[in-house]
Structure formats: C-alpha cells, structure tokens
Amino acid sequence: MTTSNPSSTSTASEEPAGAGRGDRAAAVDPARLLDDRIAEGVFAVHREAFTSEAVHALEVERIFERTWVYVGHESQVAKPNDYITTTVGRQPVLVTRDAKGQLHGLLNSCRHRGMVVCPLRAGNQKFHTCRYHGWVYDSAGANRQVSAQDVGRYPQAFNAQQLGLVPVARFDAYRGFLFASLHADVPPLDEHLGDSRPFLDLIADQATEQGLEFVPGAVTYTFDANWKMQIENALDMYHFAYVHVSYLDLVRSRAQSPAALPPPDGEQGSFSFGRGHALMWRSHSRVTSELLARRSATFAGRMSEAALKWSSFGRNLTIFPNMQIVDNVSSMMLRVIRPLSARKTEMQTWCIAPKGEPAAERAARIREYEDFFNPSGLATPDDNVIYEQCQTGMAAAAAGWTAGYLRGIDRRGLPDTSPHAQELGLSGSQWIAGPRTLGDESCFHDAYREWARLLRQAPAAVPAAEGLR
C-alpha cells in the first residue's frame, strides 16, 4: 500500500500554494494568513483565517489531529470500567479506565468494519461490544472476541489479539486533566504545557485530596462562528465593559453597598506561555470577601503565599487549541472548543468544583455559574452573538486586515522582568500588566504563532495495513 493523505476533506491542502487548479482551496498558504512583524509593531491575522473552509480543513488535520488536545478530566472516569467518549479533530475517541484502574485513550472504532464501538457519552462497562457483528473489547481495549472466529475461515495468520482498539499515539494527564495526541511526534505533555502548569496547579490545588469534580449538568451548544473567536474572547478583557454592560448594570443594581462593586484601581495583565497557551488575569473578582475567606480557608494550607494571592485573582486560562478554564473566583468553568466548520463551533462547558466542598459554597458556585457562565446566563449569550456578528463582518474581505492584535505591543516604560512572573516562578513567559482598562491583545499572539507553526507542517503519512497479517 502506498502512503497517501488520510484526509478526505482537505485534498486541496496537499497542493502547494498557488498550484493553479483554479480551486480556491488550493491557494491556502498559512504563511500569508499571519503577519507577525512584532518588532515593527505589526501583528495581524488575515480574515480568511476565520472564513475559509480550506483553512478549517487544514486546522483539523494539522492542529487538532496533530498536537496535544484536552480530552477529559479523570474525575469523569473515576471508577474501574468508567468511560467517556469524545472527538479529537474528526476522530472518535474512547477514554476508559480499565478494570485494574489504568487509564487508556483509544480510537473508538471497531477494528472489523470501523463502526463506533461505544456510541454513548459516558458510562461504566467492563466490555464494549460492537453492535454490528459482535466483536468484543474489554475496558483496556483488548480484543476479547471475534464472533464465530473458529468457523469464519480467516487467513491462517489471523490473530485476534492484534486487533484491540487502537490507542491514540500519545495519552497523558497533568493534575487530572487528560490530554491525547493522534500524532506521536509531540513533546512530553509537561513540556507542552510549560509555564501554564502553575495555573493548572492553582485550579487543582483548590481541591482537597478528593480532587476536583464536574458539577452534574454538562452543557453543549454551538455558535455560528469560527472557533478562534472563542480563543480570543476568553483572553480579552477589553470587550467586557461593552459586551457585558447589561450584566454590569445588573451587578450594580444588586449591590447593597459600593463595596460590592469591583475596585476602580484594579490591575490587569496577561502571560503568554508559548505553544499557544496564555492567561489573562485581573487583580479583582466579583466574589464577596466573606465567601472568598471561607473558600480560601479550605486550601490556604496547601498553597504558597504567592499562589494564595493569585487564587483570589480572576484568571482566564487557554490551553491551545481546545481547552479554557475561567476561574473568576466566585465560580469556575471548563470549556472545550470543537470547530465543526469555518463558521460553526461546538462548545462543551462544565462547572468544576472541589469535591466535598460545603453545601453553601457549592450553592454559591452554582448560582454564579448560572448567572454568568451558563449559556442561559447573562454573559455567554452576549459573547455568542458577538462571535456570530464578527463572523458576518469578517466576510468583508475587501476591508483588508483588522487592527485587533495591537493592544499591548508597546512595551516602553515597562520593567524588564515582571514581579508577577517572579513570584509565580515563571521562567520563559511573555507578560504584560497595567490598569484594568489595559485590554491587552498581545496575549492572543502565541495562539496564532502556534496555529501558523502547526499549519505549516507537512501532511501526515498513512502507514500500510500492517498488523492484519
């Protein structure tokens, strides 16, 4: 069997730029969609990055199916034989804990005819039986039965033991957050996450030894816009005072006293960790001091003084390309981003919480979640409408490049090193900080640099059909 590209949806991407098939998709050249001349004060992303289906196809193939992506949290597969199913790029994946407690990331596709072996979202099963011809796999993915193998006149060398569910190329966890890569050529997960890890620690360390859990009630929704709108918006403090003005008005009208409003002298900033990951932070949150004190008391002993301070800051973390955690101190949300097309994105969102937290704290967390984060709340629907209108507006190709990546570029007057980075022990991260109206956009840059780096990779090859004989 000769090697060829696995993608049926991105054949055009195989053509070199300008190969001249008269096919618009054939002209996709990722290099020209990002203008990164930061030393000259230029950073721009071409509108086609948001509107082109050819770009979308390349993103799926070379980003979502080629690098580490978040696939779940270990609390979702806490017990032996627990499983969840998800999608990595276009590919169905089964995350399962086997009978002995070991976690596995497996392609959710029967080795016989390719049918999805486990069609459900989550559950607990010792065995996964294909509904087509009854092939059976155990919760570690091993093939346990080829139905009627003995009378099936298989070729002599046929070996059912080689036909277990195929593991993803890389599967690993950091502090309970599970990641998979369909491509083996990625750095170890720790190295991939780099300086973003202290911020995942800040989430994980809020839990006791019981760990974190997802509050029951996952929500899945779509918006008719490009997924990168979501990447940007969660790192964007600039939009808050405009898009969420109705929410801010409500907070104001609810306030019993001026103390309930955010302090006007707050600080805001960001870190960029490389490989697309970034964090936007602000030194205040909407949590009341009483609730904050009760919450902090439960984890103060596990955190350094600096970490404790940072746990009281609002923090929006993006782990490129598909996971965001927003800890606004009063509640915590984990989002998973899945592009369905250039102009349609599926979001899955959960409220995350320390297991076993007191009922009053849990109730406050859920109320805030409903109020602000949930798609039935006051913030997310506003954001989604904004994304959709951005998508409509991005079609104005004749208007040229946007000016949406320039705030935060001018570093004159900033110190060489960040006191914030120092106290957090960050080594190689880019940073910026300023007043709460800073509205930094430079924290979007790493996502586009990683995006462009991955898009420029050569297509992946498909190996020959080994293992069938």
Place this chain on the structure above:
Amino acid sequence: MNGWEAVCAAEDVEPAIPRLVLVGDREVALFRLPDGFYALDDKCTHGAASLSDGQIVGDQVECPFHAGRFDIRTGAACALPCTEAVASFPCKVESGQVLVSSEPRPSKPSP
C-alpha cells in the same frame, strides 16, 4: 464422582452481583435469588464471556458480551444469540457456607 464443595460464605454473595467461584477446577458463576443460591457454568455457550461478569435481570443473567440470557435456576438459554443451555449445578447452604455440587443437573432441552 458426585461431591459437594464449599465455595464461599453465604453472606459474601450479594443479591445483585454474580460471584465467580471454583468447583474443582471448573469456573462457576454463583447467584443469589430470593429463594436461594444457584450456580451455572461461568462460560457462556455462545461467546467467550464469563457469566459472572453479567448482569442479573430478574430470574435471568444477561451475558456481558452480546446480551444473550440464561435462566439462573435452570441454565436454559432464553434470549438470542444464546440458544444452548449452560450447565446448572445444585447448591445448598450448610453452617453459613454455600456448597455447590460438582455434578451438573441433568440437562433439559432449551425451550
């Protein structure tokens, strides 16, 4: 040779969960129903599954591989794809121990 073999304490068998026990070197699935203990050959007659991994549904055990079912009291196959009965072994309780016969009951044809 017929004989009785003590396999476990009666209190160790939960009503909802089959238990894998050894009678000689034969693997047997032990069940507790409201009217007593029952034992079936652990291996499904259709596939390579252990019935002790199965789920108890009323008076029947459902095979974990293909959802065929057997009557826990008689071993008779009662849901496709299972058509052939599994061997059923008499059980009794003495001094709090479950004893299983090493000789199966005479087989009856499946309905």
